[in-house]
Amino acid sequence: MEYQKKQLVNGVIWSGIDKLGVVVVQLLLEIILARHLLPKDYGVIGMATIFIALGILFSESGFSSALIQKQNRTETDFSTAFYFNLAISVCFVALVFLIAPFAADFFNTPILKNVLRILSLGIILNALVMVHKTKLSISLDFKTQAKISFVSLLVSGCLGVYLAINDYGVWSLVAQILGQNLITTVLFFVVVKWIPLRVFSRESFSHMFTFGSKILAAGLLQSVYTNLYYLFIGKRMSASTLGLYTKANQFTFMPASLISGVLQRVMFPFFSSFQNDDDKIFNFNQQYTRLVCLFVFPIFNYLCIFSTPLVYIGLSDRWMQIIPILQILSACYIFQPIIVNNMVLFQVKNKVKLYFKVELITKIIGVIILLVTFRYGIIALCYGLLLQLILQLIITSLYCQSILRKGMAAQLLVILPYIFFSVSMWLILHLINSRLNMQMQLILGSFVFICLYLFFYFTVFKSKILTIYKLLKKD
Structure with a gap:
C-alpha cells in the first residue's frame, strides 16, 4: 500500500489532534485529581500498573505490528489475530485474579488485591479492539481515533473527578481508568463496525507470530525493565514515594508519548510502504529527528526549568517533594521519541532479531544501573534512568544507521545543537528565576523562554524548518 504525502500530513495532523487533545484533557484532569488525592493513592495504581502493563503487552503479542508491517494482509489475518489476542487476554486476567492476594501481601497493601482484579478487566477490553485500532492505523485514519479517545477520556475523567471530590x-x-477502557471499546465497535470471521488460520498465525513474537519479546523486556522501577520503589521505599514517582512519570511521559505516539503511528505504516528504499527511509528519518527535536526539547526544558512554580501553583505545597524527580525525568524523556522511532525502523526493515538484541543489550545495562543506584534513594535512581536512556539513544542510533548503511553518527549530530541550546537556556533561566517569586517566574520567565527559543529557531534552524515544511507540503 502506497501513501501520498497528503495522507502523511493528514495522518500527522489528526494523530496530533488525537494525542494533543487527550494529553491536554488528561493533564487538566490529573491536576484536579492530584489536588484531592494523596501520593499513596497513585502509589497503589503504580503497583497495579506492573501487572496491567504486562497483560496488555501479552494480549497484543506484537500482532498489531505484524499486521501493519505485512503488505498483503487479509481478513483471515485480522480474524486470526483477534481470536488469539482475546484468548491470551482472558488467560492473563484469570492469572491476575489468582495472584492478586499474593501481590497485595508482597507490597503490604491490602487494597491492592481488589484494585488489581478490577483494573485487569481492561486487558480484555483492550484486546477486543486491537484489530479495530490496527485497521484504522493502516489506513492512516486517525480522525476517528481522535474522536473516540477524546470522548472516552472526557467522560471517564469527569467520573474520576466526581469520585475524587467525594473522597x-x-x-x-x-x-476513571476502567471507565475509559469500557467507553473506548464500545465506541470502536459502534464506529468501525468490524466483526471477525469465524476462522482461525494456522498459516496466518505462524506468519504473524514469527514477526510478532520478536516484538513481544522485546516489548516484554522493556515492560519488565520499566516495571522494575515500580517494584523496587514500592517494595524498598514506600507507597508515597512510588506515588511521587508515578505522578512525575505521568507528567513527563505524557509529552513524550504525545510526540512519539503522533509520529510513530503515522511513520510505521508510512515507512513500511517503501521499506526497501534505504535512502528514502534515511532522509525521512533525519527529518523526523529534527522535527521531534523542534517540539520535544522546548517542552521538556520548560518542565525542568519551571517545575517548582508549576508544582506549587498547580498541585499545592503537599506535592513539593516531587520537584527534583520531575526535573530529572524531564531530562530523561527528552530522548524517548527518538529512541522509539529508532526501534520502529528495525520493524520496518524486518530486523526483528536485531530489534530484540538491541533491547536486550540496553536493558541489561539499565538493570545494572538500577541495581547500583536504587539503594541510594529515589533521586539516585532517577539519575540512573537518565544515564540508561542516554546510552540507549547512542546504541539505537548507531545500529539504525548501520542497517541503513549510512554514517554511524548521523542522527546524533542532528541532536547535539538542540542539547547545547537547552543546557544554555537552563543556565540563563536559572539565573533569572532565582531573583523572582513563583508567580513572576511563570509570567516573566516564560516570556523570556519563548522569546529565546523563537530567536534561536528562526536564526539557526530557519532553513531546516522550511525544508521540513516544504517536504510535507508536497503532494
Missing part, C-alpha cells in the same frame, strides 16, 4: 480516594482513579 473515594484510589477508587476514583480505578473508575
Whole structure:
C-alpha cells in the first residue's frame, strides 16, 4: 500500500489532534485529581500498573505490528489475530485474579488485591479492539481515533473527578481508568463496525507470530525493565514515594508519548510502504529527528526549568517533594521519541532479531544501573534512568544507521545543537528565576523562554524548518 504525502500530513495532523487533545484533557484532569488525592493513592495504581502493563503487552503479542508491517494482509489475518489476542487476554486476567492476594501481601497493601482484579478487566477490553485500532492505523485514519479517545477520556475523567471530590480516594482513579477502557471499546465497535470471521488460520498465525513474537519479546523486556522501577520503589521505599514517582512519570511521559505516539503511528505504516528504499527511509528519518527535536526539547526544558512554580501553583505545597524527580525525568524523556522511532525502523526493515538484541543489550545495562543506584534513594535512581536512556539513544542510533548503511553518527549530530541550546537556556533561566517569586517566574520567565527559543529557531534552524515544511507540503 502506497501513501501520498497528503495522507502523511493528514495522518500527522489528526494523530496530533488525537494525542494533543487527550494529553491536554488528561493533564487538566490529573491536576484536579492530584489536588484531592494523596501520593499513596497513585502509589497503589503504580503497583497495579506492573501487572496491567504486562497483560496488555501479552494480549497484543506484537500482532498489531505484524499486521501493519505485512503488505498483503487479509481478513483471515485480522480474524486470526483477534481470536488469539482475546484468548491470551482472558488467560492473563484469570492469572491476575489468582495472584492478586499474593501481590497485595508482597507490597503490604491490602487494597491492592481488589484494585488489581478490577483494573485487569481492561486487558480484555483492550484486546477486543486491537484489530479495530490496527485497521484504522493502516489506513492512516486517525480522525476517528481522535474522536473516540477524546470522548472516552472526557467522560471517564469527569467520573474520576466526581469520585475524587467525594473522597473515594484510589477508587476514583480505578473508575476513571476502567471507565475509559469500557467507553473506548464500545465506541470502536459502534464506529468501525468490524466483526471477525469465524476462522482461525494456522498459516496466518505462524506468519504473524514469527514477526510478532520478536516484538513481544522485546516489548516484554522493556515492560519488565520499566516495571522494575515500580517494584523496587514500592517494595524498598514506600507507597508515597512510588506515588511521587508515578505522578512525575505521568507528567513527563505524557509529552513524550504525545510526540512519539503522533509520529510513530503515522511513520510505521508510512515507512513500511517503501521499506526497501534505504535512502528514502534515511532522509525521512533525519527529518523526523529534527522535527521531534523542534517540539520535544522546548517542552521538556520548560518542565525542568519551571517545575517548582508549576508544582506549587498547580498541585499545592503537599506535592513539593516531587520537584527534583520531575526535573530529572524531564531530562530523561527528552530522548524517548527518538529512541522509539529508532526501534520502529528495525520493524520496518524486518530486523526483528536485531530489534530484540538491541533491547536486550540496553536493558541489561539499565538493570545494572538500577541495581547500583536504587539503594541510594529515589533521586539516585532517577539519575540512573537518565544515564540508561542516554546510552540507549547512542546504541539505537548507531545500529539504525548501520542497517541503513549510512554514517554511524548521523542522527546524533542532528541532536547535539538542540542539547547545547537547552543546557544554555537552563543556565540563563536559572539565573533569572532565582531573583523572582513563583508567580513572576511563570509570567516573566516564560516570556523570556519563548522569546529565546523563537530567536534561536528562526536564526539557526530557519532553513531546516522550511525544508521540513516544504517536504510535507508536497503532494
